[in-house]
Amino acid sequence: MQANEFINNLIPPLKLSDKTKMALAWMEEIRTDVLPVVDKGKFLGLLKDEMIFEQNNPEANVGSLDPEAANCWVFSDKHIYDVLKVSAEFQSNIVAVLDRENSYLGVVTMEDAISAFADSLSIQSQGSVLILSMNMTDYSLAEICRIIETENTKVLSSFISNDPLDDSKIKLTLKLDKPELRHIKATMERFGYRILDHYQEETGVSSEEDRIGNLLRFLDI
Numbered sequence: 001m002q003a004n005e006f007i008n009n010l011i012p013p014l015k016l017s018d019k020t021k022m023a024l025a026w027m028e029e030i031r032t033d034v035l036p037v038v039d040k041g042k043f044l045g046l047l048k049d050e051m052i053f054e055q056n057n058p059e060a061n062v063g064s065l066d067p068e069a070a071n072c073w074v075f076s077d078k079h080i081y082d083v084l085k086v087s088a089e090f091q092s093n094i095v096a097v098l099d100r101e102n103s104y105l106g107v108v109t110m111e112d113a114i115s116a117f118a119d120s121l122s123i124q125s126q127g128s129v130l131i132l133s134m135n136m137t138d139y140s141l142a143e144i145c146r147i148i149e150t151e152n153t154k155v156l157s158s159f160i161s162n163d164p165l166d167d168s169k170i171k172l173t174l175k176l177d178k179p180e181l182r183h184i185k186a187t188m189e190r191f192g193y194r195i196l197d198h199y200q201e202e203t204g205v206s207s208e209e210d211r212i213g214n215l216l217r218f219l220d221i
Helices: 020-030 049-055 080-090 110-120 141-149 182-190 208-219
Strands: 034-039 042-048 073-075 094-098 104-109 128-135 155-162 169-176 194-200
Touching: 020 034, 020 049, 034 094, 034 104, 042 049, 042 094, 073 080, 080 094, 080 110, 094 110, 104 110, 128 182, 141 155, 141 169, 141 182, 182 194
Parallel strands: 073 094
Antiparallel strands: 034 042, 094 104, 128 169, 128 194, 155 169
């Protein structure tokens, strides 16, 4: 799950000597509004189409514009989760990937990163999602898994975030391998756990749109 495994080779880097009209043509061809700018193997930042439109000179070189987000990159051996964090920080749909000598290797798109992240969290596996609220001091994944396993159900993955209803608590999202939650909910409540929400996964999910939708539901975004 390292960043270099998900480099999208269909997205070309721009050179400083490239014409901005060519940059727009590439953007239109690959259906993006941003491309990386690279000089002598070094990542300089991202060039957006709106910057080219504002300049309004199709014959100008890319080097006449100042690329943005020069720090929108990760090292090639970083986890795909780091790609998502950098993407969110810079609000960018692509993140550059560099080797440990700071040489440019390529970019990872958010579509590819989200797809990979969804796979790592077992989002595509049939089952259900259960969301609990608790104090951090009460959190024990081993104990929670033990309780759930008494109902012949396995925890496939878990995710912790802040409880939006109470800043002093955490929200624990669990992906389970069984679609039926009635008995599990009753058991968790009997042990004093507060259930915020739950989702039952649809069968036959395969499209990229459904994959991303499942991930966003899992993360409760």
